[in-house]
Amino acid sequence: MSxxxxxxxxxxPLAFPEPGPARFASVQDVRERLGQVGYLADDGIAGVxxxxxxxxxxxxxxxxxxxxxxxxxxxxxxxxxxxLIRLQCYEGLDESKALYEWNYKKQLLRIxxxxxxxxxxxxxxxxxGDRQSGSTWQELEEDIFSEEFLLTRPLLEAIxxxxxxxxxxxxxxxxxxxxxxxxxxxxxxxQVSIPELGTVRAEQIPLVFLTSNNTRELSEALKRRCLxxxxxYPSLERERDIVLARVPGITDELADQxxxxxxxxxxxxxxxYPSVSETLDWAxxxxxxxxxxxxxxxxxxxxxxxxxxxxDLERAAKELVGATEAAS
Amino acid sequence: xxxxxTGFIGELRAAGLPVSLTESLDAAExxxxxxxxxxxxxxxALAATLIKSSSHWKVFETAxxxxxxxxxxxxxxxxxxxxGASDATSAEGDDQRRGxxxxxxxxxxxxxxxxxxxxxxxxxxxxxxxxxxxxxxAVSRYAGMExxxxxxxxxxxxxxxRNLDLDGMLERLMRTARADAPDGRLxxxxxxxxxxxxxxxxxxxxxxxxxxxxxxxxADRGTEAxxxxxxxxxPEEIDFxxxxxxxxxxxxxxxxxxxxxxxxxxxxxxxxxxxxxxxxRSTMRHSLSTGGVPVDPKFRYPRPAKPEIIVIADIxxxxxxxxxxTLHLVHAISSQFSxxxxxxxxxxxxxxxxxxxxxDDVTEAIHRINTEADxxxxxxxxxxxxALSVFWERWADEITPRASxxxxxxxxxxxxxxxxxxxxxxxxxxxxxxxxxxxxxxxWGTGDSIVGEYAVYxxxxxxxxxxxxxxxxxxxxx
Numbered sequence: 001m002s003x004x005x006x007x008x009x010x011x012x013p014l015a016f017p018e019p020g021p022a023r024f025a026s027v028q029d030v031r032e033r034l035g036q037v038g039y040l041a042d043d044g045i046a047g048v049x050x051x052x053x054x055x056x057x058x059x060x061x062x063x064x065x066x067x068x069x070x071x072x073x074x075x076x077x078x079x080x081x082x083x084l085i086r087l088q089c090y091e092g093l094d095e096s097k098a099l100y101e102w103n104y105k106k107q108l109l110r111i112x113x114x115x116x117x118x119x120x121x122x123x124x125x126x127x128x129g130d131r132q133s134g135s136t137w138q139e140l141e142e143d144i145f146s147e148e149f150l151l152t153r154p155l156l157e158a159i160x161x162x163x164x165x166x167x168x169x170x171x172x173x174x175x176x177x178x179x180x181x182x183x184x185x186x187x188x189x190x191q192v193s194i195p196e197l198g199t200v201r202a203e204q205i206p207l208v209f210l211t212s213n214n215t216r217e218l219s220e221a222l223k224r225r226c227l228x229x230x231x232x233y234p235s236l237e238r239e240r241d242i243v244l245a246r247v248p249g250i251t252d253e254l255a256d257q258x259x260x261x262x263x264x265x266x267x268x269x270x271x272x273y274p275s276v277s278e279t280l281d282w283a284x285x286x287x288x289x290x291x292x293x294x295x296x297x298x299x300x301x302x303x304x305x306x307x308x309x310x311x312d313l314e315r316a317a318k319e320l321v322g323a324t325e326a327a328s
Numbered sequence: 329x330x331x332x333x334t335g336f337i338g339e340l341r342a343a344g345l346p347v348s349l350t351e352s353l354d355a356a357e358x359x360x361x362x363x364x365x366x367x368x369x370x371x372x373a374l375a376a377t378l379i380k381s382s383s384h385w386k387v388f389e390t391a392x393x394x395x396x397x398x399x400x401x402x403x404x405x406x407x408x409x410x411x412g413a414s415d416a417t418s419a420e421g422d423d424q425r426r427g428x429x430x431x432x433x434x435x436x437x438x439x440x441x442x443x444x445x446x447x448x449x450x451x452x453x454x455x456x457x458x459x460x461x462x463x464x465x466a467v468s469r470y471a472g473m474e475x476x477x478x479x480x481x482x483x484x485x486x487x488x489x490r491n492l493d494l495d496g497m498l499e500r501l502m503r504t505a506r507a508d509a510p511d512g513r514l515x516x517x518x519x520x521x522x523x524x525x526x527x528x529x530x531x532x533x534x535x536x537x538x539x540x541x542x543x544x545x546x547a548d549r550g551t552e553a554x555x556x557x558x559x560x561x562x563p564e565e566i567d568f569x570x571x572x573x574x575x576x577x578x579x580x581x582x583x584x585x586x587x588x589x590x591x592x593x594x595x596x597x598x599x600x601x602x603x604x605x606x607x608x609r610s611t612m613r614h615s616l617s618t619g620g621v622p623v624d625p626k627f628r629y630p631r632p633a634k635p636e637i638i639v640i641a642d643i644x645x646x647x648x649x650x651x652x653x654t655l656h657l658v659h660a661i662s663s664q665f666s667x668x669x670x671x672x673x674x675x676x677x678x679x680x681x682x683x684x685x686x687x688d689d690v691t692e693a694i695h696r697i698n699t700e701a702d703x704x705x706x707x708x709x710x711x712x713x714x715a716l717s718v719f720w721e722r723w724a725d726e727i728t729p730r731a732s733x734x735x736x737x738x739x740x741x742x743x744x745x746x747x748x749x750x751x752x753x754x755x756x757x758x759x760x761x762x763x764x765x766x767x768x769x770x771x772w773g774t775g776d777s778i779v780g781e782y783a784v785y786x787x788x789x790x791x792x793x794x795x796x797x798x799x800x801x802x803x804x805x806x
Contacts, residue, residue: 027362027366027369043368043369043372044372044375047362047368047369047372047373047376048372048376050361050362051358051361051362051373051376051377054358054361055354055357055358055361057354059376060380062382063382214382214585214589215588215589215592216589216592216593217381217589220346220348223380223381224348224350224351224380226380227354227376227377228375228376228377228379228380228381229376230382230385232382236528257521260521260524260525261517261521263524263528264520264521264524267524294517295515295517296515296516296517299517319520320516320517320520
């Protein structure tokens with residue numbers, strides 16, 4: 001067997017992983033295509049997605065809850081026509097849930113089947129310790145540690161896929177610091193080493209998104225391998241456009257009012273600020289209720305869709321609405 | 329390009345951001361893939377590759393604006409004032425320039441009232457391009473920038489803003505908005521929304537002014553010198569005792585995520601210290617699956633005793649900010665302790681635990697401490713000796729052997745008696761006594777600081793000047 005190319009002769013120089021064919025033509029292209037599926041990206045988002053594709057690097061998306069981190073990955077998958085493979089992280093996630101696992105039940109069955117075949121075959125009784133049984137053992141070992149018995153988990157799945165893939169590692173801050181190391185090989189080299197099989201290299205470079213709610217600092221090693229994107233609450237104009245794009249049947253005027261009230265709320269000192277998804281919920285609520293323009297009473301009655309703490313609700317009502325009673 | 333990039337990265341490192349070698353390689357690679365004439369694209373590409381934490385964004389932005397500043401003859405400080413005088417560098421040119429500036433020249437011959445009127449219209453109609461143009465104009469007229477003068481941008485900004493009178497502008501905009509309303513007045517909700525809208529526009533104007541001033545400074549003084557003088561500390565490194573109002577605000581914003589992270593980390597630490605004794609029952613049960621052979625021993629989860637915390641904090645003027653942040657932090661993670669009691673003093677002492685009970689808003693509680701706690705005994709100057717002896721009289725019996733006592737303050741006692749024996753007695757009863765001092769270590773024991781007298785009876789004395797040091801101490805405490 002000849003060694004794979006690149007091993008023979010001069011060693012290949014250290015290089016960045018070779019990106020596949022470009023998924024997007026330009027930053028503008030990213031924006032337009034994401035816009036078509038209803039995800040309104042600003043310059044920063046579109047720029048980072050474009051770079052991630054060109055540099056073949058994962059993107060670490062951080063930001064407050066409900067600003068569209070997961071949605072970004074989903075939308076990118078949709079516009080590039082790729083399969084979305086999702087790894088939801090949680091405390092206690094390990095190799096066998098993230099990378100791969102041997103299907104030991106099937107392996108056991110295989111061994112049992114082997115024994116039954118050997119038992120039923122006359123004249124070929126295996127004597128313990130003789131050469132023949134040694135060779136069957138070897139065969140058996142090679143057999144049960146083959147791909148047939150490998151259960152792929154999301155990371156390996158994304159590497160092995162032949163079609164274009166978007167890998168989403170959701171809430172990566174939930175795993176322990178030690179478990180993060182599992183991701184490193186996949187993220188920087190796009191390969192997985194399996195002791196029994198060898199190294200599995202990616203056939204195509206998947207586009208990888210990691211999301212984090214910032215409940216803890218991620219390790220330097222992980223951050224270094226990623227592009228970093230901080231998704232904050234959107235600007236007034238972008239939020240209004242998002243509401244318009246995502247809530248069917250809303251008028252321009254109402255969307256504008258919604259965005260402005262939400263911006264005012266975010267300037268208050270609250271325990272939890274209304275997220276984009278909550279803004280959308282609120283806008284939907286208003287549309288369902290048939291509200292055409294928001295006045296103080298309506299705002300007060302529906303604020304609980306936006307704010308989830310009693311103290312926040314009281315403060316918001318006092319700041320936004322309560323001044324009426326004081327003034328009049 | 330590469331030279332600028334390395335200079336830029338050097339500046340980021342000098343400002344305290346951890347930029348690794350791979351990251352700078354990535355940045356150089358990323359720059360190849362974007363259109364260089366697009367300044368925003370460059371900014372986002374560099375941000376994505378070089379900074380990996382949102383708290384570093386501000387530092388990055390400042391450095392970026394300086395290093396990749398817009399350049400051109402129109403940003404020369406002297407240029408637009410002295411169209412005729414080519415020797416703008418001479419002292420003569422300087423004088424001439426000033427004379428023209430006061431004469432309201434600036435090329436367009438507007439009076440200050442006309443300029444204000446134009447600004448007002450531009451703001452009212454949200455015409456960004458015009459606002460930017462007026463900002464440029466206002467800077468050249470009001471800031472009075474002189475080439476080579478080593479003052480920071482804030483001084484020029486202040487001079488410009490004073491002349492523009494933005495508060496008055498906001499009121500005027502509001503009056504117009506009220507007059508435009510259908511029935512001549514706005515409801516409270518509309519009033520609030522309009523005010524926020526105009527506030528946002530004025531903020532944009534302020535940013536525009538800042539940018540403009542910075543561009544001119546860059547043109548005048550060169551990139552590196554300016555970057556050095558504009559360097560701002562990271563939020564977690566701001567000194568408590570000398571923080572400006574803006575810095576205090578950014579500290580307050582930083583402390584909330586910090587407490588959350590700390591709580592998560594501490595809770596995890598508790599759960600994952602796997603040093604409990606063997607759990608015999610569980611081991612036997614799990615051995616059933618391996619035919620009765622205890623292959624996989626199971627251990628009980630340890631339940632380490634949570635410490636009790638007693639905080640005694642000086643809240644006199646100089647160290648008030650420090651005490652406030654420490655109280656905030658300790659109470660925000662109070663679930664990590666079995667009990668937290670807080671006392672504050674200046675020269676009298678009062679227990680403030682009640683303000684935190686049943687309140688889920690720590691900020692509110694801190695506010696009540698400032699207004700309601702009874703901490704002044706004679707004159708409202710720190711008297712550690714009196715405060716400590718009163719504490720000993722009234723609450724000595726409540727110090728249990730499980731309690732850790734934290735004493736907060738700079739120990740500047742205004743030359744009163746120290747009563748250090750109280751600290752000694754507390755030390756006998758409590759598990760630990762720690763002193764946290766917000767002053768730099770070099771100042772300890774100078775002037776009326778008597779931290780040394782107390783230190784001998786404390787288990788340890790820590791310097792706690794910024795959030796990072798405070799966080800480190802608290803995480804070791806729990």
